[in-house]
Amino acid sequence: MKDWTRYIQTELGFRERLFVAVLTSKATLNTLAVAVNKTVAHHVPRVLYFTGLRSAKVPHGMAVVSHGDERPVWLMYETVHYLHQNFGGNFDWFFVMQDDTYAQAERLQALAGRLSINQDVYLGRAEQFIGGDERAPYCHGGFGYLLSRSLLLKMVPHLDSCRNEILSVRPDEWLGRCIVDFLGLSCLSQLQGQHFLSYELAKNVEPENEEGEAFWGAVTVHPVAEPALMYRLHKTFSRIRLGQTYQEIAQLQDQIHNLTMLIPLGEAKLTWPVGINAPFVPKSRFEVITWDYFTEQHLFSCPSGAPKCELAGASKADVGDILQTALEQLNQQYQPQLRFRKHQLLNGYRRFDPTRGMEYTLDLLLEAITQKGHSHLLAKRVNLLRPLSKVEIIPMPCVTEATRVQLVLPLTGQELDFVGSFLDAFAVNVLDTHDDALLTLVLVYGPSEAQRAAQEEAFARVKAMVAQLEKRLRRPPGALDQRPDGGPLPGQAHGRGLQEAPHGHPLLPGQRLDRGQRGGPQPLPHECHWQLAGLLPRALPGVQPRTDRSQ
Helix, strand or coil: CCCHHHHHHHHCCCCEEEEEEEECCCCCCCCHHHHHHHHHHHHCCEEEEEECCCCCCCCCCCCEEECCCCCHHHHHHHHHHHHHHHHCCCEEEEEEEECCCEECHHHHHHHHHCCCCCCCCEEECEECCCCCCCCCCEECHHHCEEEEHHHHHHHHHHHHHHHHHCCCCCHHHHHHHHHHHHHCCCCECEECCEECCEEECCCCCCHHHCCCHHHHCCCEEECCCCHHHHHHHHHHHHHHHHHHHHHHHHHHHHHHHHHHCCCCCHHHHCCCCCCCCCCCCCCCHHHCCCCEEECCCEECCCCCCCCCEECCHHHHHHHHHHHHHHHHHHHHHHCCCEEEEEEEEEEEEEEEECCCEEEEEEEEEEEEEECCCCEEEEEEEEEEEEECCCCCCCCCCCCCCCCCEEEEEEECHHHHHHHHHHHHHHHHHHHCCCCCEEEEEEEECCHHHHHCCCCCCCCHHHHHHHHHHHHHHCCCCCCEEEEEECCCCCCCCCCEEEEEEECCCCCCCCCCCCCCCCCCCCCCCCCEEEEEEEECCECCCCCCCCCCCCC
16 A cells, blocks of 8 residues: 555655764664664654674664775765665755764754754864864764755765765764865854754763753763763753753743633633643533542452452552652642651542543541651542643544454563453453454563573563463464564653642541542542642642632
């Protein structure tokens, strides 16, 4: 079947924004290059790795091009030729970097998006040629450099002349001299109001302790001597970006709140959490979303239809996560005056609202400890929301009766305990009902599983369960597929926040809320009503406690 999307894109002359070319070697392909792949690849449209000699083992999930010669200048010459021949018409920007360079891919994407594609661009960290003209610097290869498509097209006809006439042992100097001599263009560190910021990392440095705008604003960091250091850099910059994101969220929430005051109904029109869709409003009793009741040990809305079952697997992890979140947010809100410790979960409710996400209501018995060490028990209610993110409407054909549903389930070594219950549920709800569905299990071998593969198969139990399920249901081979894969899995973003609203009515000793009522849990008496929302891993900073003096 023809790829109509790519066909239309080609016909209209649309191109992707950024292509990343990584220069690596046989010695570092399975170490530093893998670290680059795990920190950059999922942020840009395309990443390709170029090496002189092919390694005995190419890492999973990485596209590697071997030129057959490890001479640095020859590798650069062949790489530029390859980029022009295979991708010159598909991308606007080409970023060339080494595998000992850490790049903030999101910031690199943003930089390329702010530059005009109609200009010849040679952007990077400007360095002077040894004994050369100070007015014509080249871009240092260790920090990477950005080439525009128009520059690449003009440079390729001169590559053979550059190879024969320019003598250099450094590939970045050779390429810079080629661009300067034949195109009259030198390296720039800023263009069109945009700055290419780089940071030179000292030896034996701790990335977590680095401070200052020079480090925080860097697009690339060099040199990175080992993969562990690159992962630590990635963690540090991710934490910085996360803090900036929460600041932007807080500013947007303030703007929404201020604008709401100017419209009819004012604050009454403001939804909680700020910026999240309002709850679903049913139009009939058949559309009412019921609440599921749970405790720390049991669930009272079981998939099997039983009235009571043990809280286990993903549900247990979910409940543990929201309890920990509630406690963290309460402590963050009231410390140092008060410190809370969970004594008991009295009641728990949850429901999935398709317009906003998973809602939770928790009745907690907490031990409140003052600064002087005094403590007493308090019954509190908190509301939480785990919102949906990046919801996308996918067009579907009008006739779907004969359409097969493809389910892809990635599995890592840490998730083996949940596979059995999932396969049982899949068999009962899909296979037993003869639905046209195909389940593909992607077995993701991490470093520990890969090292033990020769002695012990990490997913042997999963494969045995799949074989037993196929045999029991007498399904043809392939109804449940297994695909080993060693590439990284994209992470998921979540969040949390905290808001307080006063409500409350008495809760008698031993009283529990009726889990069958459709109107939702009733508020606890004479207690504050907390609402937690969010975007993991911490609170939305713009949501502040409110007090209602009218009650």
